[in-house]
Amino acid sequence: MNLNYELLVFDWDGTLFDSTACIVKSIQLAAREFGLPEVPVERARHVIGLGLEPALKIAVPELPAERYRELAHAYRRHYFATVHEVTLFEGVPELLQALQARGHRLAVATGKSRRGLDEALEQVGLRGLFEATRTADETASKPHPQMLHELMDELGVPAHRSLMIGDTTHDLQLAANAGTAALAVAFGAHGEGELRALQPLAVLHDVPALAGWLKSHG
Incomplete structure (x- = not known):
């Protein structure tokens, strides 16, 4: 053929x-844990598809650079808690x-x-x-x-x-x-x-x- x-x-x-909604919510919940401003939905949607830490640096620019690894761990915890529903x-x-x-x-x-x-x-x-x-x-x-x-x-x-x-x-x-x-x-x-x-x-x-x-x- x-x-x-x-x-x-x-x-x-x-x-x-x-999984778009699950990813957006997980980014927002992780940022909230760190006491950061609510991540706008459109910003969170925009970074989907990038590697996790590069994505978080764009989605949550307020965080000091040395803490993005911690934020990534928080994101993964929220994501894996709900992804089974996707x-x-x-x-x-x-x-x-x-x-x-x-x-x-x-x-x-x-x-x-x-x-x-x-x-x-x-x-x-x-x-x-x-x-x-x-x-x-x-x-x-x-x-x-x-x-x-x-x-x-x-x-x-x-x-x-x-x-x-x-x-x-x-x-x-x-x-x-x-x-x-x-x-x-x-x-x-x-x-x-x-x-x-x-x-x-x-x-x-x-x-x-x-x-x-x-x-x-x-």
Whole structure:
């Protein structure tokens, strides 16, 4: 089968996993523990997809630099206390299974930690669908291209046959920096206007639209 994109690399949070609200709340609760001002929702949403400490430095700029590691521990405690209530977006398992059946190779590039991604994959039963994954604590954080470069190298797929799919400008910048095409979904952390400004192949508003686009163009 002649696929336009052999390798499909998905972001996790806000693209496959409906975790945006959980992440925002965990950032806000962690900041509150430190007696800091309430983190605005839009600021917390903006940093989703980055590695945790870089994200917290932007979301909570009032904290002294030497305390961000403590804040990260507080964030993780709040996140792991509630993430078991989070689910995949409706239709995601069926989409991934159909893509795999058509011959696509699937991977994940995420700002999560390795622990966070492994626990999430186990929770939703998707571990066996992805040939390779990269997390922000084992390689450079988005939008540095290293995540995508490592995935493409590991799986032996060139940039022109690879597609990055994500819900944030960090994902789209990652793709641009790595020399791959990018597809955006507008049901996660960043809004349609922000996403369109980076000129992805398309901006899609739900999982069925994503499935339809990939069936026609992928």
